[in-house]
Amino acid sequence: MKNFTEKYNVSRETFSKLKTYQELLIEWQGKFNLVSNSSLESAWERHFLDSVQLIKFVPKDAQTLIDFGSGAGFPGLILATMFEEITPYLKVFLVESISKKTMFLNCVKEALGLKNVQVFNCRIESLPKQKVDVVTSRAMTSLVGLLDYAYPFCRKQTVCIFPKGKKYAEELAEAQKKWKFDLKIYESEQSSEGKILVISQLSKVKGGK
Numbered sequence: 001m002k003n004f005t006e007k008y009n010v011s012r013e014t015f016s017k018l019k020t021y022q023e024l025l026i027e028w029q030g031k032f033n034l035v036s037n038s039s040l041e042s043a044w045e046r047h048f049l050d051s052v053q054l055i056k057f058v059p060k061d062a063q064t065l066i067d068f069g070s071g072a073g074f075p076g077l078i079l080a081t082m083f084e085e086i087t088p089y090l091k092v093f094l095v096e097s098i099s100k101k102t103m104f105l106n107c108v109k110e111a112l113g114l115k116n117v118q119v120f121n122c123r124i125e126s127l128p129k130q131k132v133d134v135v136t137s138r139a140m141t142s143l144v145g146l147l148d149y150a151y152p153f154c155r156k157q158t159v160c161i162f163p164k165g166k167k168y169a170e171e172l173a174e175a176q177k178k179w180k181f182d183l184k185i186y187e188s189e190q191s192s193e194g195k196i197l198v199i200s201q202l203s204k205v206k207g208g209k
Contacts, residue, residue: 008052014085017112018048021081024108025072032100034072050163050190051075054136055082057161057186057198062090062133068124068149069140070094073105075163076136080117094119095127124149135160143171143197147179151202160199163188168195180205 005015022043029040039046051074058065058079067076073094080092094117096102102121109117120127129152137146143162150160160181164171172183182201188194 051078053189064132065134066093066132068137070096097123144175162197166193
């Protein structure tokens, strides 16, 4: 625990909230298929730490973050839990179309007493469009699909943070046919094949489909 709290500059209380979250995930997994059963045993590394590592890519002055396809809350609800103590002014919007998963998200939100989170049970397309500072999404769809969803919510300065797997280069090549953007690529701390794509200055390629 000490290594975790020192590395990410969080209190015992925040660490305790994350462990409560993990317990709720295990409990609810018995009722609903929130994550793959094969990943449940290593959920702390596969889901929690994989989400926590994204915290360093969120701009310090960010006030709004939207997480597409939140599922069981990775990474959006993890980041909200971490940021509640560090930057309580950051508002996190979780978007998930599957009702049982939004029930779980609201359960965790209540159990942890998070006041910086709003959960939307709807498809992204039907969400009222508003410009945000940060867009995140994990394992929802291809990069070109994510950018299609993100664009209506982006200003030039908006930062998109997308963890990707070994096919990230193929996804990038496809996305660059339609989109222009500034890109930084980082190694994942939790997966030897994983990359984290940090995208800003998103705009459409002239004549791109």
